Amino acid sequence: MPVLAVQPAEPIARRPAVRPVAAEEDPDGPPCPACGTPNLPGRRFCRRCAAPLHAREQPKPLPWWRTVWPFRRRVRGGSGRALRGTVLVLAVVGVLCVGFLLLPAGRYLFEDVRDKLGGTAEISPAKATASSQVPGHPASAAIDGVTNTYWGAPALGSSLTCVFDKPFRLVGVMVHTGVSEEPQEFRQGARPTRVDLIVTTADGEVHEEEVTFTDKPRPKTIRTGISDVVSVRLVLRAMSGQGEGRPIAVREVEFFQRT
Numbered sequence: 395m396p397v398l399a400v401q402p403a404e405p406i407a408r409r410p411a412v413r414p415v416a417a418e419e420d421p422d423g424p425p426c427p428a429c430g431t432p433n434l435p436g437r438r439f440c441r442r443c444a445a446p447l448h449a450r451e452q453p454k455p456l457p458w459w460r461t462v463w464p465f466r467r468r469v470r471g472g473s474g475r476a477l478r479g480t481v482l483v484l485a486v487v488g489v490l491c492v493g494f495l496l497l498p499a500g501r502y503l504f505e506d507v508r509d510k511l512g513g514t515a516e517i518s519p520a521k522a523t524a525s526s527q528v529p530g531h532p533a534s535a536a537i538d539g540v541t542n543t544y545w546g547a548p549a550l551g552s553s554l555t556c557v558f559d560k561p562f563r564l565v566g567v568m569v570h571t572g573v574s575e576e577p578q579e580f581r582q583g584a585r586p587t588r589v590d591l592i593v594t595t596a597d598g599e600v601h602e603e604e605v606t607f608t609d610k611p612r613p614k615t616i617r618t619g620i621s622d623v624v625s626v627r628l629v630l631r632a633m634s635g636q637g638e639g640r641p642i643a644v645r646e647v648e649f650f651q652r653t
Contacts, residue, residue: 423447505563509619513653514565519556519626526552528641536647541570546641553629554644561596561622563652569614569628570645571607572635580611584640588632596622609634613648 423435428445437447524533524545531546533554545554573583587609593601607614626649633642 506619509565509652514650515653517562517649517651520559522554522556524554531641536644541645544573544643544645546643547630548641550630550633553627555625555627557625561624564618564620564623565652566618566650567616568648572611573643575611577611584633584635584642586630586642587634590629590631591616592627593620593623594625596624
């Protein structure tokens with residue numbers, strides 16, 4: 395009998411090992427709110443319909459003031475919070491500003507800012523009177539609008555009073571001293587170097603300030619910032635160029651109001 399070659403054995407598939415199956419635990423968790431199927435504790439979704447097992451808590455009702463604009467809650471979470479904060483800050487700032495303006499210092503600062511930001515216009519007095527004057531140089535020469543005439547005061551202590559028709563906000567006063575703007579003629583005459591500026595308001599309040607002038611021909615500017623002014627008085631306290639027969643010369647006094 396002939397000897398045949400050995401054939402390889404046919405492969406036999408390995409049988410799967412059978413593992414013991416653990417007994418299913420009885421679902422004793424809360425039933426599904428959608429289908430009523432019981433579920434194991436700790437599950438978040440139903441094992442049958444996949445509905446959420448734990449419903450979200452409903453938000454508490456808002457207080458009545460949160461239902462009024464601009465404090466009412468918007469649809470989107472956090473929406474409108476910036477607006478409410480801005481309105482609240484503006485309200486606080488408004489209250490502080492009102493309280494600040496009720497104080498004298500606050501009112502003064504507010505009016506001073508308005509003086510600097512606003513315009514000015516010259517205002518003429520209704521009349522001018524002097525406590526004393528030399529012949530030919532009356533008090534009216536100090537408010538006539540020209541600088542080639544002057545009020546001549548015979549001595550220190552003389553005063554010039556300007557009265558106005560209605561109260562106004564006095565922003566500043568400009569004083570032209572000496573007999574002329576020409577330097578040579580300016581030095582030949584007597585001129586004031588220090589005066590008392592006395593301002594009276596409509597309610598009778600008096601503001602007094604001592605002002606020193608530079609001894610030069612150019613006009614001198616005095617910043618005031620006083621409301622409801624009805625009269626302004628200049629009292630001569632010091633002079634330069636003193637000489638016998640030389641009156642103390644004030645060529646022109648100009649007043650400026652806020653527009």
